[in-house]
Amino acid sequence: MTRKVTKAIFPVAGLGTRFLPATKSVPKEIMTLVDRPLVQYAIDEARAAGIKEFIFVTSRGKGALEDYFDHNLTLEQELRKKGKDELLETLESTNMESGAIAYIRQHRALGLGHAVWCARRLIANEPFAVMLPDDVIAAEQPCLQQMVEAYEETGGNMVAAMEVPPEKASSYGVLDVAQDMGSVVSVKGMVEKPKQEEAPSNLAVIGRYILAPSVLRNLSRMKSGAGGEIQLTDAIAEDIGSDNPVYGYRFRGQRFDCGSKAGFLQATVAFALARDDLRDDLSSYLQQVLQSAQAAQ
Numbered sequence: 001m002t003r004k005v006t007k008a009i010f011p012v013a014g015l016g017t018r019f020l021p022a023t024k025s026v027p028k029e030i031m032t033l034v035d036r037p038l039v040q041y042a043i044d045e046a047r048a049a050g051i052k053e054f055i056f057v058t059s060r061g062k063g064a065l066e067d068y069f070d071h072n073l074t075l076e077q078e079l080r081k082k083g084k085d086e087l088l089e090t091l092e093s094t095n096m097e098s099g100a101i102a103y104i105r106q107h108r109a110l111g112l113g114h115a116v117w118c119a120r121r122l123i124a125n126e127p128f129a130v131m132l133p134d135d136v137i138a139a140e141q142p143c144l145q146q147m148v149e150a151y152e153e154t155g156g157n158m159v160a161a162m163e164v165p166p167e168k169a170s171s172y173g174v175l176d177v178a179q180d181m182g183s184v185v186s187v188k189g190m191v192e193k194p195k196q197e198e199a200p201s202n203l204a205v206i207g208r209y210i211l212a213p214s215v216l217r218n219l220s221r222m223k224s225g226a227g228g229e230i231q232l233t234d235a236i237a238e239d240i241g242s243d244n245p246v247y248g249y250r251f252r253g254q255r256f257d258c259g260s261k262a263g264f265l266q267a268t269v270a271f272a273l274a275r276d277d278l279r280d281d282l283s284s285y286l287q288q289v290l291q292s293a294q295a296a297q
């Protein structure tokens with residue numbers, strides 16, 4: 001039997017330079033997809049998967065992110081007084097239980113693996129999840145919940161995986177597949193950001209992980225990898241062939257790369273079109289835009 005996964009690490013120390021000037025004062029994770037901060041999507045997904053403790057690995061300038069998780073009692077009282085029940089419910093749904101969130105500083109930007117390692121003292125000898133909030137996944141069943149169900153069968157380490165066009169593989173961690181069982185694949189190698197001609201497959205790692213504590217021990221060796229950074233991919237790969245095998249999980253859902261502007265805009269449109277209050281207005285606007293673009297050709 002696998003142990004229950006109740007803790008998740010959210011590495012959010014990145015500078016978000018791709019979104020300058022916005023990120024001069026606003027942490028990227030607080031930027032909104034429609035009306036919810038990016039990080040709220042990851043939190044909701046984690047909660048649905050049974051996560052009870054949320055560990056944020058932050059850096060200088062992320063104060064607004066910490067404030068976001070405070071209860072805003074004045075606002076709640078005001079909404080209650082005015083009978084704005086729906087808004088109150090929206091607000092309350094973002095409240096976190098006292099003590100459920102911890103913040104750890106990554107003092108130097110030494111890579112994703114190092115960021116995860118910074119949280120090691122908050123993870124005892126137990127499996128844990130890692131979620132990269134830049135990867136937003138729209139799915140009928142939340143992605144991490146799908147993975148937890150699969151993980152209960154496999155144990156070991158599990159990474160979310162998705163087929164990408166071969167010319168894009170060099171932007172990801174890439175899996176070398178030992179056995180393809182459909183939604184689950186067993187992995188015999190992992191390469192972080194391989195050159196296109198050296199990629200072992202086009203099955204890429206997406207930012208959802210369920211990891212064994214052995215990965216934290218692997219990280220403590222501080223080996224630097226692609227780009228001179230301490231890579232999470234390498235530390236997971238070290239577990240291949242151990243008692244904690246590595247599996248890829250092809251999730252059902254659509255992933256948006258909200259670390260890029262195009263991905264952020266696509267996610268904004270997709271999430272807005274999924275909303276009853278916005279769908280009609282937005283889709284007629286989009287149709288107009290397309291029609292006038294066609295007419296201009």
Ligand code: G1P
Nearest residue numbers: 112135171172173205206207233
């Ligand atoms: C990180 C991981 C990479 C993974 C990717 C998914 O890379 O290092 O293995 O494929 O997230 O989004 P980053 O995008 O932070 O460079």
